[in-house]
Amino acid sequence: MRTLYVSQSGCYLCLHQEQLLIKQGQTVLDQVQIPLLEQILIFGTSQLTTQLIRVCLQRNIPILYLSRMGYCYGRLIAIERGYRQLSRYQQQLTAIERLMVARAIVQAKLKNSRVILMRHQRKQPSETIAIAVQNLDHLVSQAGQADGIERLLGLEGAGAACYFPAFGECLSNRSFVFVARSRRPPGNPVNAMLSFGYQVLWNHLLSLIELQGLDPYHACLHQGNERHAALASDLIEEFRAAIVDSLVLYLVNRGVIDADQDFVYADGGCYLNDSGRKKYLRAFLNRMEERLTIDGTQQPRWDVLMQQVKKFKQFVYDPSHIYQPYQIR
Template identity: 70%
Template sequence: MRSLYISQQGCYVSLEQETLIIKQGKTVLGQVQIPHLEQILVFGKSQITTQVIRACLWRNIPIAYLSRMGYCYGRILPIERGYRQLSRYQQQITLVEQLLVARQIVRAKLKNSRVILQRQQRRQSSNIIIAAIQSLEYLIEKVDRATTVEQLMGLEGAGASQYFSAFGECINSAEFVFAGRSRRPPGNPVNAMLSFGYQVLWNHLLAMIEIQGLDPYYACLHQGTERHAALASDLIEEFRAPIVDTLVLWLINRHIIDAQNDFVHHNGGYYLNDSGRSKYIKAFVQRMEEEIQIDPEEKQPKWDLLTQQIKAYKQFIYQPIQLYQPYQIR
């Protein structure tokens, strides 16, 4: 199963029997068999025929519409993608159980951030990185003493601030300068890649959450609203550093992304342009298809990690006594 990314502008997606045809003008950019699809992500101004939409609804394939900058406007889902059964169980999770899982999520995010900095510290020592690692260790110790979700959100925010204060030390290209995290709008090309990567990963998690029948609006750490699928925001935390941040560093340090030619400055912020998005998505898919060793006898692609964690969360919903264990790197 795969995701189809329509990242170039002015594309037209039509259906011929069981095959999607992606064109830009008269040029055929690609063909994809519908049975092989898991979801479609459309960035910016491209069109999909009614026949394609109907075929996707029939096969339970969600279609997400995003801005060129990665903001998700909405999704087309089949009627049967409801959350009634599991939603009842999710609503029965107690405040204590929510707090315990929220602690697990924040602790895992802080630990994964620390590991990324520790790896860089072993390659090239930096007093800034040492200070950030020490701060993260202090915050990790405080997680178990947090008695409210609000306190945990504060620790998570403080950890992100410390982590990103040292993130620039991991960048080896003089073309890219990073002094701190800025989101709306992204203040520089590094922030543009981070924001775009988080949005792409968030949408993947949301699709997989829906496939498993979970209600994405009930979560433990983040608060859901009519426009915020909080469970995707919960589950992305453990994957930010090991998937998106490491990919951004790889793209920069290997000189795959060009600071001059792969970005556009728009409304006071920096964003990936068509070529930049194409490079990022290609590298993202390749990275997620890489196999990792999960035990001495078994490997699995990184895609499976996402599904594995969502299934683990689903098991927690059915049996809250078995607390959800987020993914942690070493």
């Protein structure tokens, strides 16, 4: 089954017998057999015919509408898919089952952070990075034995405290100075890009969680409330370094983003301005649209996120198979 990502604006999706056609003007960009479709994600401004929407509803193929930043405007689903059948199973997960998944999530986050640092260490050795890698190794071991969520959150915080100063050592563009993570508000251009990227990624994960029928307010590591979709906060942890941090390094070290021209300082913080957001989103979407081989088929990097959400869904149905987070090599 295939997830269809339509990220080009101005496309027109229509039905031709058992084929979904993606057109731009009179040009057919792609075509997919309807029986092979699992879901459709529309980024930006594209149109679907009423006939195609009706067939998707009849065949339980959800359609998700997102902004170019990944913010979910809404989704079209068949009536029978609209009930939160999984929420009851999520609520029935035991404290031990939640703790085991929370351990795995924190360990994956720490390991992925370590890989990002080691990649730079091989190119340009640094004592700060070497010490951070050793500390992260130690924290990974401790996280695997943590006896509670509070302990895990403490270890996650300790990991960030040693990771981000070393992350600053990986920046080769002297126009960007970064010594520590600051969020509310972001204090400098690097923090501005990290915060913006995390928000884009979090929004997209929330959309995929909703699409799979999971309850985003029941999680394992973070506590949810009416204003916090904790499951999105859980699942983003394994992707922070792999997707956002690595992209920020690319944008800074390759000179794609300009420290003077692409940011604005307001309300005590630093933020990407219009030109900066355009550059960031263009690079972000290009990276997420890169084709990877997933389960034997070519799919965009977006699909890695979908596969992890599906794995968590499988864990909810069968907690004996503990959720395995995404790890980079």
